[in-house]
Amino acid sequence: MAILTGPQQAFIVTCLACFERPADVVDAVRETFGVTVTRQQVWTYDASQPGQRERLARKLVALFDATRRQYLEDTASIPIANKAYRLNRLQKLLERAEGMGAVTLAKDLLEQGAKEMGEVYTNRHKVEHAGEVRKVLIGVDIDEI
Numbered sequence: 001m002a003i004l005t006g007p008q009q010a011f012i013v014t015c016l017a018c019f020e021r022p023a024d025v026v027d028a029v030r031e032t033f034g035v036t037v038t039r040q041q042v043w044t045y046d047a048s049q050p051g052q053r054e055r056l057a058r059k060l061v062a063l064f065d066a067t068r069r070q071y072l073e074d075t076a077s078i079p080i081a082n083k084a085y086r087l088n089r090l091q092k093l094l095e096r097a098e099g100m101g102a103v104t105l106a107k108d109l110l111e112q113g114a115k116e117m118g119e120v121y122t123n124r125h126k127v128e129h130a131g132e133v134r135k136v137l138i139g140v141d142i143d144e145i
Contacts, residue, residue, distance in 0.1 A: 002035050012037075012045045013060050017067035022046075087116055 004012070008029065015025045022039040029037050047053050047064035056064075075081040090113045097105040 001041055002037050004035070004037070008033050008035060009045060009060060010063060012042055013047070013056075013064050014067050016042070016046045016048070017064045018071045083116060087113060090116070 011032065012025055012029060015028060016022075020028070022042040025042045026037055026039055029035055029042075043049065044052065045056065045060065047056055047061050048068075053061055079085040090109055094106055094109040094113070097109060
C-alpha cells in the first residue's frame with residue numbers, strides 16, 4: 001500500500017466527489033503522480049461511504065463536501081448539459097451519417113434533434129384544458145355553498 005502525500009490524497013478525494021469510479025481514480029493517480037494505489041486504498045478516501053467520514057481527516061471531508069456540492073450545482077461547465085451543444089453535436093453526426101449514406105442513423109438523429117427541440121427530456125408538462133372550469137370542493141360545487 002502506497003503512502004500518499006497531502007496533494008495525492010486531495011486529488012483522490014476530489015475525483016471521488018465527482019463520482020469517478022475507484023478503478024478510474026487508480027489510473028488517474030498513476031498517470032498524474034506516478035504512484036500505484038489499489039481500489040481498496042482509494043475507497044478509503046470516499047466520504048460518501050458508510051463509516052468513512054469518521055476515519056478521514058476533517059479537511060478531506062470538507063474538501064469532499066465542497067467539491068461534491070460544486071459538482072452537483074455546476075451543470076454549466078458540462079457541455080452535454082447545454083441544449084445548444086447537444087444540437088450542434090447532433091448536427092455534426094447527422095452530416096457524417098448522410099455523407100456515409102446511413103439513412104437509418106440519419107433518421108434517428110433527426111428524430112433525436114426534434115425531441116431536443118420539443119423538450120421531450122425535461123420535467124415540464126404542458127396541460128391544456130378545453131371547456132368550462134368548475135371549482136369543486138370534495139364533490140360539492142363551490143357555487144352552491
